Amino acid sequence: MNRLGYIFLYLCLGLVAVFQILPIVWLFLFSLKGNREIFAGSPFALPQEWKWENYLTVWQGGIGTYFFNSIWITVVAIILTSLLASMATFAITRMQWKLSSLVLGLFMVGLMIPIHSAIIPLFNMFLNVNLIDNPWSIVITYTAYNLPITMMILLGFYYTLPREIEEAAIIDGCSIHRLFFRIILPMTTPVLSTIVIINMIYNWNEFVFVNTFISSDQYKTLTVGIQNFIGQYMTDWGAIGATLIISLLPILLAFIFFSNKVVEGISSSAVKG
Amino acid sequence: MSVNKVMSNKWMIAFYVLPALILVGILIFIPLGLSAYYGLMDWNGIGEMEFIGMENYINAVQDMKFWDSAFHSFLLAFFSTLSLIVYLAISMILASKIKGADLLRKIYLIPMLLSSVAIAQLWIKVFNPSNGILNKMLMGLGVENPPAWLANPDIVLYAIFIPILWQYAGFYILIYYAALKNIPESLIEAAKIDGATPLQIAYRIKLPLIAGVVKVTIVLAIVGSLKYFDLIYVMTGGGPNGASEVMASYMYKLAFSTNDFGYGSAIGFLLLVITLIVTVIVRKLTADKEELQY
Secondary structure (H helix, E strand, C coil): CCHHHHHHHHHHHHHHHHHHHHHHHHHHHHCCCCHHHHHHCCCCCCCCCCCCHHHHHHHHHHHHHHHHHHHHHHHHHHHHHHHHHHHHHHHHHHCCCCCHHHHHHHHHHHHHCCHHHCHHHHHHHHHHCCCCCCHHHHHHHHHHHHHHHHHHHHHHHHHHCCHHHHHHHHHCCCCHHHHHHHHHHHHCHHHHHHHHHHHHHHHHHCCHHHHHHCCCHHHCCHHHHHHHHHHHCCCCHHHHHHHHHHHHHHHHHHHHHCHHHHHHHHHHCCCCC | CCHHHHHCCHHHHHHHHHHHHHHHHHHHHHHHHHHHHHCCEECCCCCCCEECCCHHHHHHHHCHHHHHHHHHHHHHHHHHHHHHHHHHHHHHHHCCCCCCHHHHHHHHHHHHHCCHHHHHHHHHHHCCCCCCHHHHHHHHCCCCCCCCCCCCCCCHHHHHHHHHHHHHHHHHHHHHHHHHHCCCHHHHHHHHHCCCCHHHHHHHHHHHHCHHHHHHHHHHHHHHHHCCCHHHHHHCCCCCCCCCCCHHHHHHHHHHCCCCHHHHHHHHHHHHHHHHHHHHHHHHHHHHHHHHHC
16 A cells, blocks of 8 residues: 555544543543633643642542442452352353253353343342342342353353363362362463453443442442532532542553453453443 | 262352352342333332233333334444444554554543443533533634534434444454454455455455454444443433433333332333344344355
């Protein structure tokens, strides 16, 4: 191809990149400005005075609590999902039983379920067992709904593990638990890191379950918290911008440091709608 | 002790598989069944349920608001499918020996990592009639009276589609790019030697070779659109006056705003049925296409 053609192609790709990144840059800039400057000034000008106090104000105004809730709920659900999914995948792919493919099929059907079709009955179930407005309802819901996709990603890896490992271990007198926790699980570290990343993105960003099951401010996570919060600060754009940037930061940092893992996780989760 | 005996111990199998299976059974499958069942009830979510048979489902079929929301969902599905062509074109360029392709596809992916709530809040600001970046740019270009994007019932659905494009572009480009990079270089070289133009190579060689992936993405785009909720719920709440209501947001509003849990469950169950039917139809249709191509 000639040079002009290449320049044109790069221009196209560059424009797409600008479209993808520009709204976030604008968000970051106005999170550091006051309303007067945002409304009167040029959108992409650097702040005349950098108002870092916007961040301090919203953090002390309650975002800190939401942030902490998001972190512990995300972490606990990741640990539960990774553990239960690994155990079930181990039993399905490595142990010998007649119903294994049927059970696998059940888990995979779970991939196709729209959560909105289940949310009213779930709400009622949690209401009956007093788990409404309790963060553990969120933790177990995240765990259950992420199990199918997590197992999907694990399956390929477990199928390729050589039989000889189990045979050698068991002939040496190793118990099943020891085999799983001490030998198999450590071997799956590369794929475990992928599922941790993908679960982190799902849990951190989830909205509907928290919005439906949690009503007290003290248990809300960031996605729902920022909704209320923005309601209060309706007219203060700087505060809204700072709130949004705080909510994006952990995922963006994870992306900067582990971008290859994130790419891998997102492509392997492509089956999830 | 024999390996087979250890690895087929019933208690051990139960120990490893049951925790996950019970959780999925209770929190995913039982609610689906209950959704169909509640759909047969007149129920406000708190008081007694009263069995009313198929009345909710019959009402749903005659409910113009439901059909409007379904129409909007299918419109989004149609746009999403069309947008795949653009993503495919970008991926073709990206996969053709472009320097910095890896960095570019990562930049494209960034919006996909953000929560729908944050995306919605950000784009509410972008679309702000007087201070949003979009109208500021339009006014800078000399457009007088640029529209109030989210307040105008005629354009709100199209406006909402822009952040949807923004959110998912990187995802589809990532998938297409990976599939295109899997095509053996020798095939492309052979075609070049035979005198094929870049467009012919793209359309006659690359596209058929990644047809399987394209089919998967068509299903994803359509089914994903039918389930679409978070972003619209936060950006417009389905408004103004129902102009951006989709099936999931209509269902959610029925249950959690008007406390019509019976009717909401019926709509929720219809959403499930429609999603499954469309998935099957799309799979069938795309399977036929493949037979024609080869």
